[in-house]
Amino acid sequence: xxxxxxxxxxxxxxxxxxxxxxxxxxxxxxxxxxxxxxxxxxxxxxxxxxxxxxxxxxxxxxxxxxxxxxxxxxxxxxxxxxxxxxxxxxxxxxxxxxxxxxxxxxxxxxxxxxxxxxxxxxxxxxxxxxxxxxxxxxxxxxxxxxxxxxxxxxxxxxxxxxxxxxxxxxxxxxxxxxxxxxxxxxxxxxxxxxxxxxxxxxxxxxxxxxxxxxxxxxxxxxxxxxxxxxxxxxxxxxxxxxxxxxxxxxxxxxxxxxxxxxxxxxxxxxxxxxxxxxxxxxxxxxxxxxxxxxxxxxxxxxxxxxxxxxxxxxxxxxxxxxxxxxxxxxxxxxxxxxxxxxxxxxxxxxxxxxxxxxxxxxxxxxxxxxxxxxxxxxxxxxxxxxxxxxxxxxxxxxx
Amino acid sequence: xxxxxxxxxxxxxxxxxxxxxxxxxxxxxxxxxxxxxxxxxxxxxxxxxxxxxxxxxxxxxxxxxxxxxxxxxxxxxxxxxxxxxxxxxxxxxxxxxxxxxxxxxxxxxxxxxxxxxxxxxxxxxxxxxxxxxxxxxxxxxxxxxxxxxxxxxxxxxxxxxxxxxxxxxxxxxxxxxxxxxxxxxxxxxxxxxxxxxxxxxxxxxxxxxxxxxxxxxxxxxxxxxxxxxxxxxxxxxxxxxxxxxxxxxxxxxxxxxxxxxxxxxxxxxxxxxxxxxxxxxxxxxxxxxxxxxxxxxxxxxxxxxxxxxxxxxxxxxxxxxxxxxxxxxxxxxxxxxxxxxxxxxxxxxxxxxxxxxxxxxxxxxxxxxxxxxxxxxxxxxxxxxxxxxxxxxxxxxxx
Numbered sequence: 001x002x003x004x005x006x007x008x009x010x011x012x013x014x015x016x017x018x019x020x021x022x023x024x025x026x027x028x029x030x031x032x033x034x035x036x037x038x039x040x041x042x043x044x045x046x047x048x049x050x051x052x053x054x055x056x057x058x059x060x061x062x063x064x065x066x067x068x069x070x071x072x073x074x075x076x077x078x079x080x081x082x083x084x085x086x087x088x089x090x091x092x093x094x095x096x097x098x099x100x101x102x103x104x105x106x107x108x109x110x111x112x113x114x115x116x117x118x119x120x121x122x123x124x125x126x127x128x129x130x131x132x133x134x135x136x137x138x139x140x141x142x143x144x145x146x147x148x149x150x151x152x153x154x155x156x157x158x159x160x161x162x163x164x165x166x167x168x169x170x171x172x173x174x175x176x177x178x179x180x181x182x183x184x185x186x187x188x189x190x191x192x193x194x195x196x197x198x199x200x201x202x203x204x205x206x207x208x209x210x211x212x213x214x215x216x217x218x219x220x221x222x223x224x225x226x227x228x229x230x231x232x233x234x235x236x237x238x239x240x241x242x243x244x245x246x247x248x249x250x251x252x253x254x255x256x257x258x259x260x261x262x263x264x265x266x267x268x269x270x271x272x273x274x275x276x277x278x279x280x281x282x283x284x285x286x287x288x289x290x291x292x293x294x295x296x297x298x299x300x301x302x303x304x305x306x307x308x309x310x311x312x313x314x315x316x317x318x319x320x321x322x323x324x325x326x327x328x329x330x331x332x333x334x335x336x337x338x339x340x341x342x343x344x345x346x347x348x349x350x351x352x353x354x355x356x357x358x359x360x361x362x363x364x365x366x367x368x369x370x371x372x373x374x375x376x377x378x379x380x381x382x383x384x385x386x387x388x389x390x391x392x393x394x395x396x397x398x399x
Numbered sequence: 400x401x402x403x404x405x406x407x408x409x410x411x412x413x414x415x416x417x418x419x420x421x422x423x424x425x426x427x428x429x430x431x432x433x434x435x436x437x438x439x440x441x442x443x444x445x446x447x448x449x450x451x452x453x454x455x456x457x458x459x460x461x462x463x464x465x466x467x468x469x470x471x472x473x474x475x476x477x478x479x480x481x482x483x484x485x486x487x488x489x490x491x492x493x494x495x496x497x498x499x500x501x502x503x504x505x506x507x508x509x510x511x512x513x514x515x516x517x518x519x520x521x522x523x524x525x526x527x528x529x530x531x532x533x534x535x536x537x538x539x540x541x542x543x544x545x546x547x548x549x550x551x552x553x554x555x556x557x558x559x560x561x562x563x564x565x566x567x568x569x570x571x572x573x574x575x576x577x578x579x580x581x582x583x584x585x586x587x588x589x590x591x592x593x594x595x596x597x598x599x600x601x602x603x604x605x606x607x608x609x610x611x612x613x614x615x616x617x618x619x620x621x622x623x624x625x626x627x628x629x630x631x632x633x634x635x636x637x638x639x640x641x642x643x644x645x646x647x648x649x650x651x652x653x654x655x656x657x658x659x660x661x662x663x664x665x666x667x668x669x670x671x672x673x674x675x676x677x678x679x680x681x682x683x684x685x686x687x688x689x690x691x692x693x694x695x696x697x698x699x700x701x702x703x704x705x706x707x708x709x710x711x712x713x714x715x716x717x718x719x720x721x722x723x724x725x726x727x728x729x730x731x732x733x734x735x736x737x738x739x740x741x742x743x744x745x746x747x748x749x750x751x752x753x754x755x756x757x758x759x760x761x762x763x764x765x766x767x768x769x770x771x772x773x774x775x776x777x778x779x780x781x782x783x784x785x786x787x788x789x790x791x792x793x794x795x796x797x798x
Contacts, residue, residue, distance in 0.1 A: 019666035119666040179634040179675045180626060186676045187622045190683070193669055194615040196595055216593040220619060223586045227579060232735075235578040241706065262709055267418035267518040269696035270592055273703065276578045277585045284589070297668035304672065307640065310661055336631075 002058030002075050002082065004031050004068060006098065009132055015093075021118035024107055028132050029091040029098030030054045033074065034082035036138070039397050043086045043138045045129060045165075046070065047146035047153035050225070050299050051291060053097035056089035057082070070147075072374045079383040084390050085142060090132055092125045094298040102294035103204055113294075115201020120298055122149075122306045126156045130164070142389055144325075145169035147371035148338060149299070152306045155346065159308055162324040167389060169382070171330045172371035174342035175316050175349070176307035181337065185300040188224050192217030192293045201294055214293045219284030221296055226283050231334035231367035239276040316349035323350065327357040328385050330378065332370040358385065401457030401474050401481065403430050403467060405497065408534055414492075414527060420517035423506055427531050428490040428497030429453045432473065433481035435537070438796050442485045442537045444528060444564075445469065446545035446552035449624070449698050450690060452496035455488035456481070469546075471773045478782040483789050484541060489531055491524045493697040501693030502603055512693075514600020519697055521548075521705045525555045529563070541788055543724075544568035546770035547737060548698070551705045554745065558707055561723040566788060568781070570729045571770035573741035574715050574748070575706035580736065584699040587623050591616030591692045600693050613692045618683030620695055625682050630733035630766035638675040715748035722749065726756040727784050729777065731769040757784065 008029050014022045031054045036043060046056045048069070057068035057075050074080045074087055091099040094117055102117040109116075133141070144157045144165045151173025158168045177185070192198055195217035203212050227235075245263045265273065272278045312318035327350055331343035340361045350357045362378045364370040370378070407428050413421045430453045435442060445455045447468070456467035456474050473479045473486055490498040493516055501516040508515075532540070543564045545553040550572025557567045576584070591597055594616035602611050626634075644662045664672065671677045711717035726749055730742035739760045749756045761777050763769040769777070 019664075021666075115669075119668060176640060178631060179638040179640065179673075180629075180631045182640070182673050183622075183626045183634065183675050183679055186673075186679055187619060187626070189668065190622065190680070191590060191619050194618070219593070220586060220590050223582075223589065224623065227582045227586065230579075232577060232579045235582065239578040241575060241578065241581070265418075265704055267420075269518060269588065269700045270514075273700075274578075274581050274585075276582050280582055280585055281589070301668045301672075305664055305666075 001064070001067075002033055002071075003061055004033070004055060004058035006031050006054065006060075008098065009135055011128075011131060015124070015128060015131070017118050017124045018121040019119050023093065023100065023118060026093060026100035026128075027098070028093070028100075028128060030132060031056065031068075031089045033057050033087045033089075034085050036086040036136075040138050041140065041142060041393050041397050042084065043088060043133070043136075043141050044080060045133065045141050045144045045157075046074065046087060046089045047125070047129070047144065047150035048089065048092065048095075049146070049148040049150045050296075050303075051287070052150075053095065054089040054091040054099075055097070056087065069372065072372070073379065073382065079379045080145070080386055081383075085386070088133070088136070090129050092120075092299075093128050094120045094295060094302075096292035096295040101292065102201070102298070103292055112202075112204040114204060115294055115297075117294060117298065119301055121302050122152050122156045123160060125302070126153055126160050129153070129157075130161055133164075139164070141165040142393060143167040143169055143386075145171075146173070147171040148173055148368065149303055152303070156306070156308065158323045158325040158327075159319065162322050165325050166392070167328065167385075168325045169328045169330075169385070170343075170346065172332055172335055172338050172343075172368055173329075173346070174338045175309060175346050177304055178342075182304050184224055184228055185304055188221035189297055189300060191220035191224075192296060195293075198293060201297075203293070213288070215288035218288040218291055218293055218296065219281075222287035222291075223280045223284045226280055228337045229367055229369045231336065231365060233334060234365045234367060235276065237365070239274070239279060242275040244272050244275050244278045316345060317352040320349045320353045320355065323353060323355050325355075327355060328382070329357065329359045330371070330381065331359075331361050332367070333361060333363045334365055335368045335370065337368040400463070400466075401432055401470075402460055403432070403454060403457035405430050405453065405459075407497065408531055410527075410530060414523070414530070416517055416523045417520040418518050422492065422499065422517060425492060425499035425527075426497070427492070427499075427527060429531060430455065430467075430488045432456050432486045432488075433484050435485040435535075439537055440539065440541060440792050440796050441483065442487060442532070442535075442540050443479060444532065444540050444543045444556075445473065445486060445488045446524070446528070446543065446549035447488065447491065447494075448545070448547040448549045449695075449702075450686070451549075452494065453488040453490040453498075454496070455486065468771065471771070472778065472781065478778045479544070479785055480782075484785070487532070487535070489528050491519075491698075492527050493519045493694060493701075495691035495694040500691065501600070501697070502691055511601075511603040513603060514693055514696075516693060516697065518700055520701050521551050521555045522559060524701070525552055525559050528552075528556075529560055532563075538563070540564040541792060542566035542568055542785075544570075545572070546570035547572060547767065548702055548705075551702070555705070555707065557722045557724040557726075558718065561721050564724050565791070566727065566784075567724045568727045568729075568784070569742075569745065571731055571734055571737050571742075571767055572728075572745070573737045574708060574745050576703055577741075581703050583623055583627055584703055587620035588696055588699060590619035590623075591695060594692075597692060600696075602692070612687070614687035617687040617690055617692055617695065618680075621683045621686035621690075622679045625679055627736045628766055628768045630735065630764060632733060633764045633766060634675065636764070638673070638678060641674040643671050643674050643677045715744060716751035719748045719752045719754065722752060722754050724754075726754060727781070728756065728758045729770070729780065730758075730760050731766070732760060732762045733764055734767045734769065736767040
């Protein structure tokens with residue numbers, strides 16, 4: 001297993017944000033895997049989605065179970081081979097895993113930012129990532145890569161810094177959110193904001209009430225998220241209408257009743273009756289412990305706002321006129337959150353601009369979650385793409 | 400417009416419930432439209448879904464805007480023609496529109512039932528409806544009809560009282576909930592139950608805090624509901640990524656900027672930015688004012704529990720062996736909450752039992768909501784079905 005070492009880079013120069021606001025000084029937390037080659041041509045930037053971080057691959061020496069969120073994709077000999085590439089994971093501004101975010105001190109007030117943390121956009125994250133790469137001395141990325149919201153960042157890189165990458169790998173993503181996507185984000189945000197413990201976003205300071213945190217809202221937000229990450233089919237396969245039966249009851253059922261008789265209902269509206277309820281509550285509880293409520297608001301809003309076609313009268317083709325990178329796009333048939341149709345919109349707009357683009361629609365059952373899972377067709381495809389990229393780098397080390 | 404007159408029927412005899420509990424005395428609120436014919440053969444029972452009531456059609460003399468929830472379907476000259484049929488709408492037990500529910504006094508404690516209201520099932524509702532029909536002197540229904548959860552009741556009627564109806568009309572329904580359906584119900588319930596104002600379900604008594612009601616939870620529940628009632632496509636068509644612009648801003652935009660420039664983003668995580676957010680908040684606020692939180696828990700649980708195949712090792716065909724009614728089933732292509740696939744499962748199990756069944760899949764864009772909307776193909780189809788039923792009644796008034 002790869003050993004990961006988180007690092008921090010401090011930026012004193014203020015960062016101007018899309019909203020007109022700026023962040024006066026900030027830190028970016030990041031990790032790198034593999035070795036940057038002599039001509040600095042083998043760097044791959046990984047952009048993270050909603051609840052992930054800079055910890056893309058490997059584990060920490062003292063936390064062997066804390067494995068990077070895309071460890072199935074990134075590592076020695078894996079699809080994105082860290083023996084060949086220098087891989088960088090960055091925690092985005094406003095997130096809650098070490099980069100400057102709402103829980104940190106606002107230099108203007110000497111109190112935590114809380115709800116006053118400026119609203120950040122995909123474009124802002126890309127600008128911050130670009131500054132980090134500058135510090136690392138990387139002038140051009142071999143590739144920028146991400147899934148879901150991470151894919152939006154990869155796409156935005158090719159528009160904001162068209163010269164700064166050879167390839168963009170955009171997985172399970174979309175050119176913008178649909179009304180339904182925004183709707184799910186909004187329900188999650190309302191659950192958080194109307195939780196009395198949210199306290200207008202300034203819950204870090206409530207020293208009178210220690211450990212106050214809008215956990216109820218975060219739980220609901222995460223439960224909604226999990227429903228939309230999975231396909232209806234995979235949910236039926238994994239959970240179906242299976243009831244949650246305590247071990248003692250199971251033994252009882254097996255010995256005293258026909259195995260075909262389902263366990264009795266509890267006839268309760270509040271107890272866990274079905275396995276799917278147990279799964280969602282567990283996921284919600286876990287998330288509410290480690291995730292920050294203000295970060296959830298910021299990141300879902302960045303999702304809502306992303307829309308590169310906005311500046312060109314809704315035409316994605318016009319927006320993509322500046323693209324120079326080559327593209328790999330991957331979507332998953334059962335992904336109803338970011339459906340294949342949305343990836344095809346990107347493909348079509350790229351093709352309109354004669355961009356070199358490869359597109360694969362993977363017939364995986366897991367819905368949106370598929371981009372994080374070990375599907376051999378998917379992993380092999382990305383592996384082959386990076387093998388070609390290695391050859392390309394060897395043949396023309398400088399563009 | 401039909402004038403509706405709500406009526407009440409009191410039942411002193413306790414009702415035994417599926418859970419083993421019973422309700423010691425209860426009232427059913429109902430409305431009837433049209434005239435029961437001499438041989439009492441023209442009665443049609445309408446079963447309601449989650450948030451509807453006995454007020455199926457027409458309006459009240461003093462509330463001309465309070466129009467019944469299925470007024471597009473039921474009335475003089477409409478698909479279910481009240482000049483031909485005697486139509487009955489009943490508010491179900493545990494609901495909050497006049498029939499005995501959680502907000503009423505529990506005779507055992509002389510306090511409101513609150514969360515102690517017994518868990519009721521689709522089967523319990525059907526039993527209570529059957530007792531009401533007995534009181535009305537109706538031995539056999541011409542038809543029992545419902546959409547969504549109402550369709551489940553119609554289906555259950557044909558299993559619990561196979562002799563007591565000629566026809567069952569089951570619209571936009573399912574033989575049971577999928578894991579995803581249960582998941583959405585569970586998130587809604589958690590939002591309600593974890594709202595501090597829920598107070599363990601005993602929020603009616605908090606005389607110290609007047610008007611305390613878990614409105615935050617109800618709002619979230621309703622917002623989730625609305626997302627699942629609509630199709631992705633119709634949401635995009637109605638709302639898309641349209642921003643909510645104040646009138647003053649609109650005028651400003653039209654005069655000072657090109658009409659192709661979208662209005663500026665507000666860069667806020669809590670203000671309404673998109674029309675879809677405004678719509679959902681409005682729906683949530685409205686619902687939280689009139690709906691009861693304990694009722695929401697009870698009705699979603701009745702949905703979760705319904706599963707006629709449960710007593711026959713999961714075989715719907717075996718469960719349907721007792722069916723005597725003829726069936727009309729209707730589903731809507733864009734309904735992803737109760738998809739056509741689920742209706743086809745019912746059709747197939749009925750066909751296995753050589754039941755006479757008509758099935759229509761309507762290509763309407765509106766998702767699950769379509770069953771409540773005015774789609775001419777749908778309304779004409781039901782009208783034709785009832786025309787045939789009228790002929791059948793004339794030809795053989797007694798079965």
